[in-house]
Amino acid sequence: MRFAKLFSRLPVRSLRHRLILTSLVVVALPIAIVGMVLEYQGRQALITEKQSKLFALARILDGELGPGFDALLADLPTGWRDREAAIAHLNAKLAHLTDRVAQADSGVGVGYYARRLDAILTYGPSDLYGGTVGRSIDADHPGRRVMATGEPDIEFGSLVRGPVLNAMLPVKREGEVIGYIWANEFTKDVQRQQGVIDQAVIYSSIGGIVVALMLIQFTSRSLSNDVGVIVNGLKAMKRDLHTPIPALRDELGAIVDAINAMAKELLDARSLTENIMASVADGIIAIDVDGNIAAFNPAAEALYAVRAEAVIGQPYHALFVDGTDMVSVLLDTLETGRTHIGVTLTIPRTDPALKITASSSVLRDGDGQRIGAVVVLKDVSERDRLMEQVMQADRLAALGELTAGIAHEIRNPLTSIRGFMQYLSECRTIDDWKEYGPLIIRQVDSLNHIIGELLAFGRPRPPCIGKVLVNRIAEEMAFLARGKSDARIDLDLDADVPEIDADGEALKQALLNLIINALQAIEERPSMDADADAGRSVTIATRRHDADRVMIRVSDTGVGLDPKHLKKVFDPFFSTKAAGTGLGLAMVHRIVNVHNGEITLDSQEGKGTVVTLLLPIERPRTEAPA
Incomplete structure (x- = not known):
């Protein structure tokens, strides 16, 4: 992660240069690691080989020693008693052995050490190191550790003849360590041979990096050229989707084929979208996040009496009538993100003015980011004319x-x-x-x-609209109706129900009619046992139905209605009661319609009836785009 951040900060933006740098890191690092491993293993192999050779020489001298120092001193009258004579006698017996072994491998020094005499007996080649015969080793010399432990040892260090790699082999006879044999070689000779290995590894690594760099240079140039073809092709394709990217080979060729195929699919989709936009009878207008027109289909041209070429890229406000205070659902959707469905509007540019319904929504890209808004405009003037005829x-x-x-x-x-x-x-x-x-x-x-x-x-009076508390009206009408029947009237009022724009007196009349009808339906139900009579009740409930409407529900446990009568309950002079005029529910229906609300009735014969009113919280505004 840190390497990626560091790499991103380098002032290298060319793909080729970045590829070269990356490849160098990828290639040079393994080569360097391999070189270090080879150098280490080479050094270790050299040391191991030196150790094996020196111990082999020491074992040869150990074999040549035969039974030991006692046997060699058998013909000396004084034996071990005369130290100087014993050293001289043993040197005379063994010096030719150590000289022969030392002469066989140039640079190697070998010798015997007698523990009992605490002296060097021989040190070959004698012409160089014969002067050390009879000398005792220091107290901290590793040879004393070898004689004490009886275990062979090898060590780099500055000993009798200087800095050497010294292999020491204990001489054991009859289970007793009687001395040790050494074979050593100058450290500089070992280092010289190690240097040769290091040079070979370094030259090989440098050669590998150079060859890799040449291959990377060639490959990166070829890859960069192919990528350049793709980049230039994409730039041309951005201007014209009909221009394909030239074919390439290998995996890049597959990428080019995929891009060309996607471009063709996009071109086909664009053509299909354009054909759909052109053939749809409804006007479609899309704007970008700045409110400028991005799409304008032929149906919209007919509605607004302008050509698409004249408005594409222009602010959507340009379509509005100058000096007219109007509200656009499309601009409201762009600003607030709120969706509008089937809003009735008017286009006053035409004579007579066109009546349309507008549905708008937010446009988003593939990542869900807002990129604009779109509105669909349907001309409903002819539909309304036909509906007016039907209504007539x-x-x-x-x-x-x-x-x-x-x-x-x-x-x-x-x-x-x-x-x-x-x-x-x-x-x-x-x-x-x-x-x-x-x-x-x-x-x-x-x-x-x-x-x-x-x-x-x-001849209903015009509504007197004001702020009305629905819960208060429900409480007042329930209080007035309680004396008209012995049935129980329950209130289930939600405290979150807001004030609404309505005619309070008209709503009181409608709600009182519903409560009285419910009480009459309960009275028509035959009286049964006390438990059944306890369930004779009318419930008045209020709720906030959604963001724009409140709900008033009147439910009873009365006789209910025959299903065949449900479609006629709001018709004037239709009544299932012998003394009813059939104008009560018709009046309620008219009051709800005046308030732009909805009324539904659900009834089950023998179980009861539920009447639900949905009333808007705010009086709808008159909107009209230019």
């Missing part, structure tokens, strides 16, 4: 159903009033009028109630 037809159909419902609701009281009046027209006493007059009044009041609800449904 639905309204006409609903008007027919409404007329039939009104006729049915009014006919029953009128029939009763007509029957009472026919009966009273034939009566002669005031008592009959007193008996049937209140009945006629109640039927007229019923007609008036129907007309009042119909007017409220047909």
Whole structure:
């Protein structure tokens, strides 16, 4: 790791030079290591060879000694008693042996040492070292250690004749060390031979590095040229994908083939993308991180009445009408990263103004980094026109159903009033009028109630929007409804539900209608045992549904609805209750729609009903791109 950091700091940026440096390190380091190992092993082999030779000479002298010094002194009358005479006698017997061995290998010195006499007996060649005969070795001489331990030893050191490599062999006779034999060679001779080995290793290493450098130079030049072809080809390909990189050989050739294949696939993908962009009926606009237009398909050209060539690279703001305060979902997505789906907008440049839906999202590269944003614009003017026609037809159909419902609701009281009046027209006493007059009044009041609800449904007042606390409205309506039934009303209110933009009075009316319907559904359920009656309850729950909406849920344990009635529950004058007008849920549905909310009803016959309202937290703004 440290080497890589150090290498990255070198002022070498050329691939060829970096390859040469790297190869030199890779080649020179092993050669140097091998050279050091060879030099070390050569030195060790030389020392081992010297040791073997010197010990071999010492063993020869040991064999030539025969039974030992006692046998050689047998013909000396004084024997061991006269030290000087014994040394001279033994030297005379052994000097020719040590001289012969020393003369056989130039530079080698050999000799005998007698432990009993504590003296050098011979030191060949005698003409050089004969003067040392009779001398005792020093107290710290390694020869004394050899005689004491009885083990052979070899040592570099400055001894009797100077710095030598000295091999010492103990002389043992009848289990007793009687002296030792040495064979040595000057250190300078050993070092000279080691120097020869070192020179051979150094010259071989240098030669290997030079040859490697030449091969590296040739290979790097060839590789650098091939890499240059790839680099130049990539630069040309960046401008024009139709320009392939020239073919190369070996692995680089495979890389070039892969790059050319990827370029062709990219060219095909780009062509496919361009064809798709050109053939899509929806307008597609992409901008980069700076808000400049990067893509503008033909459908977008038709929507904005401009050519792509005139706006590519220009700020997206350039498409907006001058002096108009408008909001763009595309720029909002670029700035905040928030995705917009199906936002209804208007393009006022056309006459009449086009109505579109816009869906925008963030564009990211392969690493997940934001590189811009894209918006898809769908012209829904014709769709809305057709929907308006369909809605008009639905309204006409609903008007027919409404007329039939009104006729049915009014006919029953009128029939009763007509029957009472026919009966009273034939009566002669005031008592009959007193008996049937209140009945006629109640039927007229019923007609008036129907007309009042119909007017409220047909001509709703415009909403009065303000900040509303949903939980407070739920608590108030639950309190008002508790006296209308003995069923339990439970509150499950989330404290995190925020204030919303809504008409508080309209929401109170809608929620109260839902609670009353739930209580009536519970009352219609047959009474059972006490445990079952304890489960007769209405639950009002509030939650934050998502980032933009809150939820109000009213659930009951009432009789539920037949599945075949679920599609008609919000229709005017549809009711499963004998005395119901069918305008309550229709009114709730209208109030929720006015608030741009959603209402769903889920009911299981015999188990209960759940009505869920989803209301926006904030009143939606009117947005329109230029």
